[in-house]
Amino acid sequence: MNKINSESRNKTIVLLLIVGALIYSQTLNYSFLHWDDDAHILSHPPLTWATLVSVFTQPYYGLFIPVTYFLWGCISLALSWFHIPPHPFPFHALNLLLHLLNSVQVYSLIKLVGLDTRADKFKGPRTNGAGEPAGFSSGAAQVGALLFLLHPLQVGGVAWISGGRDLLSSAFGLWATRVYINSGRKMLPTILYGLGLLSKPSLIFLPLGLLALQPEKAKKSIPWLILCSILGGFILFWTRAAQSYSLMPSVAWFRRPLVAIDSLGFYLRKIIFPYPLSVDYGRTPEWVLQNNSFLLSGACLLAFVGMLGVFRPFLPSAVKKGLGWSFFLILPVLGWIPSAQQSISTVPH
DSSP states (O other), X not given: OOHHHHHHHHHHHHHHHHHHHHHHGGGGGOOOOTTTHIIIIISSOOOOTTTGGGGGTSOBTTBOOHHHHHHHHHHHHHHHHTTOOOOSHHHHHHHHHHHHHHHHHHHHHHHHHHHHHHHHHHOSOSBOTTSSBTTSOHHHHHHHHHHHHHOTTHHHHHHSGGGHHHHHHHHHHHHHHHHHHHHOOSHHHHHHHHHHHTTOGGGXXXXXXXXXXXXXXXXXXXXXXXXXXXXXXXXXXXXXXXXXXXXXXXXXXXXXXXXXXXXXXXXXXXXXXXXXXXXXXXXXXXXXXXXXXXXXXXXXXXXXXXXXHHHGGGSOHHHHHHHHHHHHHHGGGSSSSOOXXXXXXXXXO
């Protein structure tokens, strides 16, 4: 990385941090919500420094997210150490910090994917005269990072303290992806993958997403995939065991794809046109099937896939790989596997 490229990167990072802080700083004044915040933090069994490790041995509130609970517990214990009652400010500050960090990681990741794709395709120099990744504009990475930072769908995760589990899991997932692409090593990405799963299990298909970014490594990665499958399967089993089966909606396996189509179409519509942004609780699998809402979602998906087919020859390889990576990350939250959360909504994320 030459001086010009380094200065451009630093300016972009500073821009992301300043813009993000200005936009989201108002969330620092928000209070706890009696919408999971009370259960996760205010009503959590009392912790001490000696018993804090207990969050790694048993699930709580139907979830096994010990890394998230450990971090929240450290904040609560630090406040109690100074005889300060539970206060939302440090938890909101954590969410803001994680979102800013994730936005910077997205910027670096977009540049890395473009760089990696260009080098593999042409086997040529990795930078152009300006010191940027050849064949992939730094401006594209800036726009992508700003879109990630400012998209209205991000507001809920940042403003809602309980949304910190999603932000923390995303931070580990983005970090693992960057290390995997940059170095090709698997030990650190595996550790980060495990930490991400223990922050929120929805990261379970990240290894498949990494292979979508670098499919040429698929054959050599089979043992690693088996290891990740064992790790992810154990955490997923432990999480499901913590949930009440009486709350899980009963939907036949052959109707699950319809629920998944509806969820995927719902997320796609909200990404393109994020309105309204109110929580869509009540969108249960039964509601989806009774109201045939999957038909509209299916039509949106067909239109999107059709557009991809038309413009596929003109799409950079990095964009195609990025879409594959994103698909595997969103796959676990589409409703394929029954969970107690679906008794409230199939799209609470």
